[in-house]
Amino acid sequence: MPARTVLITGGSRGIGAAIAALLVARGDQVVTPSRASLDLANPDSIEQFLAGNRELPVDILINNAGINLLNNLAEIPPGDWQSMLQTNLNAALRLTQAYVPGMRTRKWGRILNLSTIFSLVTKERRAAYSITKAALNALTRSTAVEYGPDGVLANALAPGYVDTALTRQNNSPSAIQAIAANIPLRRLARTEELAQVAAFLVSENNTYLTGQTIVVDGGFTCQ
Ligand SMILES: NC(=O)c1ccc[n+]([C@@H]2O[C@H](COP(=O)([O-])OP(=O)(O)OC[C@H]3O[C@@H](n4cnc5c(N)ncnc54)[C@H](OP(=O)(O)O)[C@@H]3O)[C@@H](O)[C@H]2O)c1
Numbered sequence: 001m002p003a004r005t006v007l008i009t010g011g012s013r014g015i016g017a018a019i020a021a022l023l024v025a026r027g028d029q030v031v032t033p034s035r036a037s038l039d040l041a042n043p044d045s046i047e048q049f050l051a052g053n054r055e056l057p058v059d060i061l062i063n064n065a066g067i068n069l070l071n072n073l074a075e076i077p078p079g080d081w082q083s084m085l086q087t088n089l090n091a092a093l094r095l096t097q098a099y100v101p102g103m104r105t106r107k108w109g110r111i112l113n114l115s116t117i118f119s120l121v122t123k124e125r126r127a128a129y130s131i132t133k134a135a136l137n138a139l140t141r142s143t144a145v146e147y148g149p150d151g152v153l154a155n156a157l158a159p160g161y162v163d164t165a166l167t168r169q170n171n172s173p174s175a176i177q178a179i180a181a182n183i184p185l186r187r188l189a190r191t192e193e194l195a196q197v198a199a200f201l202v203s204e205n206n207t208y209l210t211g212q213t214i215v216v217d218g219g220f221t222c223q
Pocket of ligand 1 (some may be wrong): 039159
């Protein structure tokens with residue numbers, strides 16, 4: 001397989017770091033900008049990054065970074081709503097707009113958007129998360145439909161509960177134990193397990209799977 005140039009957001013830790021490590025191991029050229037050089041919550045920072053990286057020949061774009069600020073629906077502070085929309089949705093759209101033209105020219109591209117099972121089902125205090133991630137699934141479908149004819153395949157990966165800082169921040173240790181007991185596989189996912197699926201979706205081996213939201217949740221949402 002030819003080495004591909006990959007841009008992945010949120011590669012410093014969690015799922016993004018695991019995906020980056022696997023793609024580096026398979027020989028891809030992986031760019032993982034830190035928040036200091038690409039702050040997705042700040043549209044000016046995105047434009048600055050794009051101005052400095054216009055020529056980056058991105059073959060694979062992985063919109064991984066995301067945030068989940070918990071609030072009851074009626075009490076979502078406007079600032080939280082804006083941050084979630086900007087980080088989880090607008091940033092992914094902007095990076096797609098910036099790098100899809102190069103993929104079309106080269107007639108090959110793969111885009112992966114990190115979604116969540118809460119884009120399909122939900123839970124109390126996850127309204128903003130569910131809404132922004134459901135919109136990300138829609139962005140994925142639109143990308144697949146508009147650019148499929150140019151060899152660009154786009155998918156969303158929807159993990160269930162993964163053992164990361166984000167999960168530990170939003171669930172107490174006892175809540176995590178209770179969640180694990182309610183997952184058919186009786187444990188949270190490891191980041192490496194998500195990385196394996198992600199690596200396939202953005203590989204040469206994926207030749208026909210596009211526009212989908214792929215759930216990887218240990219069977220949790222089957223119940
Ligand atoms: N963990 C789960 O159980 C789970 C389940 C379903 C879906 N997901 C989704 O999977 C993705 C990764 O989740 P994770 O659990 O691996 O997250 P995480 O451990 O919280 O890491 C988040 C990553 O995103 C980066 N990030 C956050 N805000 C950013 C910003 N404004 N600009 C640039 N980078 C930013 C962080 O950078 P810093 O290091 O600078 O903070 C970090 O690298 C997210 O989209 C999340 O919604 C996670």
